Amino acid sequence: MKALIKVGYACNEHCTFCHTQELREIQGTSADVERKIDRAKALGHTMVVLSGGEPTIRPELMHWAGRVAAAGMDFGLVTNGLVLAYAEVLERLLALRLRYVYMSLHCGVGETHDRMVRAESFATALRALDNLQGRGLQLTVNCVVTRANLRQLRSLVDVIAPRTDAVLKFSAVEPKGGALRLHDLVVPRISESAAAVLDALTYGRAVMPGGDARLRHGGFPLCLLPGFEHSYDDLRTHAYWTMVETDEANFYPVDDRNKQHPSPTCDDCRLRGPCPGLFRAYHQRYGADELRPQTLGVRGNAFDWVLEAVDDAPSQGCPLRDDGVTPWEPARHLFVRHQGRVARYRATTRDFHDDTLTRAKHELGQIYLDASRKPAPNDFARDLVKLSRSEMCSPCPERAHCTGMFEPEFSDVFERDDAAVRTRLAALAGDVLEIGCGYGRTTDVWRPGLEGGTLRYTAVDPDPEAIAATQAALPAATLHCGEAELVLTALPTGGFDHAVALHAWNHLGDAVAVIDALARVVRPGGELWLVDDGVFGLARTRAQHELAQRSEAALQHHRNDDAGRAHARIAGRGWTLVERHDVGPTTSNQWLLRYQRCPT
Amino acid sequence: MSESLFGMPPANVDADIAEGRVALTVDTSLHSLDAIYAAAYAFIGRCYVLLERPAPERVRVVLAPKPSGADGDALRALIGEFANELLSATWRREITRSNRALIEAVTMQAFAGALGSPSLDDLEAFQFGDEPFEDPLGIAQSWEEKYRKKPRTPEEPTE
Amino acid sequence: MIELRFHRDLYAGTAIDSALGRFAGVARFVRREDGADFVVEVHAQSPGRERTVAGELANFALGLTVEAGGPDR
Incomplete structure (x- = not known):
């Protein structure tokens, strides 16, 4: 696990988009960097990566690498790589456990690259790349996509393709520092840059030995890179745990606080978990109209x-x-x-x-x-x-x-909250319709009413085996196999006193369509009960975790609504909310909404 | 009024002493636009700098010291300094483009020493210590050291 | 009034616009195009202020153009 230490912000290049452009005068002391290396070891890291600015221009480079190696950790660099054009320097660093290089190269056209970094460095960078090839390094070449190189990304694919140790990554430019100052000159619209990256990635897939395994992207909303959603790359995918800026005393976790998932655009997107979203400064200027959220598809809870x-x-x-x-x-x-x-x-x-x-x-x-x-x-x-x-x-x-x-x-x-709901459902009488009955999970709730003649029970479930199991347990029940939104169209208008969906809401493909269909089949004054689970986390041993990862249990949730999100979908669709229980620190992960059908 | 400055080639350098301006006309077949930019950029801290296009192959660089009232001597010194900066920028650009092979050969000699390739004994004796590395090409110089004289940025009017 | 002429081969149009935005509060500007030139008229309260504003505006436009890697392409 890596710790990232920024040793200072001076650099031998001067990139137009540099997000620490205003900090270039700040340099950390050698003693401070040494203390941070020791702290990284104490925190349990296995690799220290130096960044800046440009860490390789510091005369203490070898000293710091030696200190990292002496502490039994591997060494890495986030660098423009120029100093690694000196073969002797690279040899010495490799001997000091250099195992990871994250190197900048912004175009395969030298003039463009040099213009972006405001230095004549392209040829030197290529020489460094050639030195790095075949050394067993984890090597990433990072290209920041700006207006300057937008139309030349394929050229970089061509340059990196034969250097087979390198993974090529395209990164969205963050409107910060130099890129904020020169915003209109540097920062392209995200849809435009994503389209260019998608083109380069597709090209790379075809021409690069190793294909997808050597292609990454970072900082782009995943919805704009269809077909490459899983090729995202960030500090976490590189196994960074913590980082420390030059002027900070202690390490902080890596995070994505400079980005956001605009609401409501991204609320239901299934890609939200790994997606970086939009840079906040970008969203502030342009909004979220360019995003194409992927709301369909299953997910875990x-x-x-x-x-x-x-x-x-x-x-x-x-x-x-x-x-x-x-x-x-x-x-x-x-x-x-x-x-x-x-x-x-x-x-x-x-x-x-x-x-x-x-x-x-x-x-x-x-x-x-x-x-x-x-x-x-x-x-x-x-x-x-x-x-x-x-x-x-x-x-x-x-x-x-x-x-x-x-x-x-x-x-x-769990038992407490579940029992409370079951007790109340068991008191229902009249015509009850259950959406998603499952494998007889609620048969004991309905059986007394059915046998006593106070209840007529109809259920819908898409799983034929669940239908068969419920039918076996409740012979008097009327059961329909199919997707709820389709089955409901065939049920009589005003045919039910109560509709119940227990742990089914988040499994419905089109929940709003089901709500609207229920508004037709439930009588005015009748009730709708929605009970479902919110997201929860499990503390597990590694063996438990791996067992779960190997499990073939399929993801079944189409959304992860809590009571508030579910209610927001239902509000204004012919139902009056009469009862709401949210998930909280003293409850299980189960929420409840109860509605009354508005008079027509 | 445009006039020539003593000691300066009138075809390239002209000045308006009353307005406190001096200009150098640059042949872009000799000096690239990037080199002109680099040199001009280094002067915007202390001068007002304007680039003009008098002809397709020419760029006229007009410099006006920010405190007005510069005399002929000051303007001559200023444009001389600019010409030097421009030459330096052009050289930096060309040296890495045209003479790379030569630089590499010299660098390799510096690495290997005058005695040719190292022997096994040499390699065995080599210390992978933490001394700073040699930087014969100046790669590890900060950008400010290499390209700019004064780390200043354009400022708002302060009048 | 001082008239500044920025040739398209040498200055980025977006850099000039950014510079005009930056100095909008200190003088009045009229921007137009004349052949290959972006032309900016600077109107301020006094000739001295016009010289300062025009000079700083030109510097700023040049600085942004250089930092952006050259004129629009």
């Missing part, structure tokens, strides 16, 4: 924090506060204290964005320790132990920005 380490808990004080809270990611790290030990977990999932993880963990308290040995827990009451923020965090001044200490809470929130 849970993620894993995977166990990394277990240590003895100190007898007094907090290990996080005592050592400094900043290196730990508020959402992606998880510390659990129990019986004198502290376990550290980390979530690497890209199925969800940081904002979703933060909300699940810190706002809604939807964190559970997986006590089962199953690929996917299916009996939450028995399989999962709720984790809650430790009391020790309450008075702590660092609480708001700390990842927090959590402890098991041995209360069965």
Whole structure:
């Protein structure tokens, strides 16, 4: 795992788009960099990567590389690579465990590259690339896409194609520093640059040995790069944990706070998790009209924090506060204290964005320790132990920005919340329609009413086996196999007193169409019950995590609505909200909405 | 009023001493536009700089010192300094384009020493220590050291 | 009034526009095009101020053009 240390912002190039252009006079001291290398080791990193500015122009380069190697870590560089044109320099760095090079090259046309970096460096950069070839390095060539090189990206594919160790990455320019100052001259519209990148990637796929495996992109909304959604590349895909700017005292987690997923445009997009979204400064200027959100398609509703380490808990004080809270990611790290030990977990999932993880963990308290040995827990009451923020965090001044200490809470929130809903449903009478009955999950709720003659039960489910199982359990039920939005068109208008969707809402392909169809088949004054699950996270051992990864369980969610998002879709469609229960720190991940059909 | 400056070729250099301006007309077949830009950029901290296009192969660089009232001597010194900067920018550009092979040969000699390729004994004795590396091509110079005299940027009027 | 002529071969039009935007509050400008030139008239309260504003405007346009890598292509 990598730590990124910015040693200062001076550079031997002067890129038009440089996002630290105003900071070029700032240089870190050698002692400061040494201290940060030592700190990276103490935090458990396995590689230190130096960046800037341009780290290779510092006379202490060899000294720092030596210190990293002496600490038993690998060494890496984020660089324009020019100094690596000296074969002797590269040899010395390789001997000091240089294993990773992230190098800038912005065009295959030398004049354009030189103009972008305001220096005559293209030929030197190519010489460096040739030196780097065949040395077993993790080598990425990064091209920042601006107005200057937009129409010449294929030329870079041609240059990199024969240098088979290199992965070629196209990066969107961030409107910051030089690129903000020269905005109209440097920053292209994102749809225009994405189209150019898509063309270059497609070309690269055809002509580069290794094809897709050597092609990446960063900073572009994934919806604008169809066919290359999985080729995204960022600090996290490069296994960076933390970074520290020159003027910062301690490490901070890498994050995407300079970007955003504009709402409501991106709210339902299935690509949101790994997608960088738009740079905030870009969105502020141009809005989100260029985005093409992918709202169709299935997704998960849970993620894993995977166990990394277990240590003895100190007898007094907090290990996080005592050592400094900043290196730990508020959402992606998880510390659990129990019986004198502290376990550290980390979530690497890209199925969800940081904002979703933060909300699940810190706002809604939807964190559970997986006590089962199953690929996917299916009996939450028995399989999962709720984790809650430790009391020790309450008075702590660092609480708001700390990842927090959590402890098991041995209360069965799942059984409690589930029982409350079941009890109320069992009291329903008249004509009940269930959307998504599943494999007899609710048969015991309906059976007394059916057998007592107070209830007529109709259910819809797309799975023939689920229909068969329910029919076997409830012979008096009327069952329809098919997608709800289609089946409902054949049911009688005003034929039902109650419609119920238990854990089905987020599985519906077109939920709004189902709501509108239900408005027709439910009598005025009749009720609609929606109960579903929100996103939650599981603390798991690596073995549990890998078992789950190997599982063939298919993703089934078409969205991950909470009560608020679901209500926003339903509001104004002929239903009056009469009851709402949101997910919160003291509840399970189950929410409830109850509506009454408006009089027609 | 345009006039020639003592000691300067009148075909290339002209001045308007009353207005505090001096100009150098540059042949772009000898000096590239990039070199002219680089030189001009280095002067915008202390002069007002305007580029003109008197003919297709010519760029006229007009310099006016920001504090007005420069006399003929000051303008002559200024345009001389600019001409030197332009030559330097052109040289920097050309040296890396035209003489790369020569530079590489010289560099390799510097690396290998005068005795040719290193022997196995030499390699064994080689210390992968943490001393700074040699930089014969000036690659590791900061951009400011290499390309700019004064790290200044265009400023708002302060009058 | 001072008239500045920026030749298209030497200046980026977007750089001139950015420069005009930057100095919009300190003088009045009239921008037009004349053949290969972008022409900017600078109107300020005094000849001294016109000289300063015109000079800084030209510098700014040149600086942006250089930093952007040259004129529009």
